[in-house]
Amino acid sequence: MARTAVDVARWEPNDDIAIAKVDAVCNRGQIKVRELPEVLDQMGGLHGVSRVGALLRWCDVRADSPPETRLRLALIRAGLPSPTPQLIIRNEFGARVTKADLGYEQQKVAIFYDSELHREKSNWEFDNWVNAQLAELGWERFRVTAQMLRNPGTLLRQISSALVRRDALGGA
Numbered sequence: 782m783a784r785t786a787v788d789v790a791r792w793e794p795n796d797d798i799a800i801a802k803v804d805a806v807c808n809r810g811q812i813k814v815r816e817l818p819e820v821l822d823q824m825g826g827l828h829g830v831s832r833v834g835a836l837l838r839w840c841d842v843r844a845d846s847p848p849e850t851r852l853r854l855a856l857i858r859a860g861l862p863s864p865t866p867q868l869i870i871r872n873e874f875g876a877r878v879t880k881a882d883l884g885y886e887q888q889k890v891a892i893f894y895d896s897e898l899h900r901e902k903s904n905w906e907f908d909n910w911v912n913a914q915l916a917e918l919g920w921e922r923f924r925v926t927a928q929m930l931r932n933p934g935t936l937l938r939q940i941s942s943a944l945v946r947r948d949a950l951g952g953a
Contacts, residue, residue: 782810783820791829796836797854801847803833803840814840843867848894848930849882855930856883859937861944864892872918879911888947889920890940896927921947 786806793799807814817837824830839857843866844850857863868884870891871877881891895908908924915922921943929936 782806783812783816784824786810786812787817787820787824787830787833790833790836791827796832797851798847799833800836800839800854801844801850803836804842804844804850805847807840807842808844812842814842841866845882846894846896848896848925848927852892852894852925852930852933853883855933855937856940859933859941861937861941870915870918870920872914878914878918885944885947888944889918890923890943890947891915891920892923892925892940894930895924 786803789802789806790799793802803814803817806812807817814837817840818834821830821834839854841850841853844853845867849866853864853866862885864883864885866883868881868886868891869877870879870881870884870886879891882894883892884890893908912922912924923936923940923943925936
């Protein structure tokens with residue numbers, strides 16, 4: 782599977798998509814990104830191998846989908862701190878409320894990528910229940926769609942403002 786991760790990335794001309802593909806293969810194959818340099822060494826001289834090596838610093842096996850990877854990269858490239866992927870959020874009793882796709886635990890900012898699946902009534906109702914719980918716990922929530930990801934300027938400014946506001950308030 783590690784070889785597959787390298788192969789799909791080395792033939793992908795778009796760096797962000799290549800990173801997302803490595804994330805996806807590593808996530809599904811339960812491969813650690815730190816295992817890939819050994820594979821790259823064995824493939825030395827082949828097309829795209831050195832480029833993939835340079836991209837590995839951006840990869841994160843915790844990414845659950847390519848849009849999550851692209852969103853994480855957009856946040857980092859906008860100068861924001863690296864968010865925690867798959868952040869488990871618990872209530873005051875320690876019970877799990879949800880898992881944010883990306884989050885900033887100290888500032889209580891949760892980010893979710895909502896694919897078309899979230900338009901289904903049961904998912905939509907669950908998402909609203911989660912939003913209500915997070916609001917009660919003092920979390921700021923961002924629900925990101927494909928359209929927002931295509932032109933993320935406003936979203937990035939809003940998340941940046943939330944982080945600054947939360948830092949000024951001491952996290953909550």
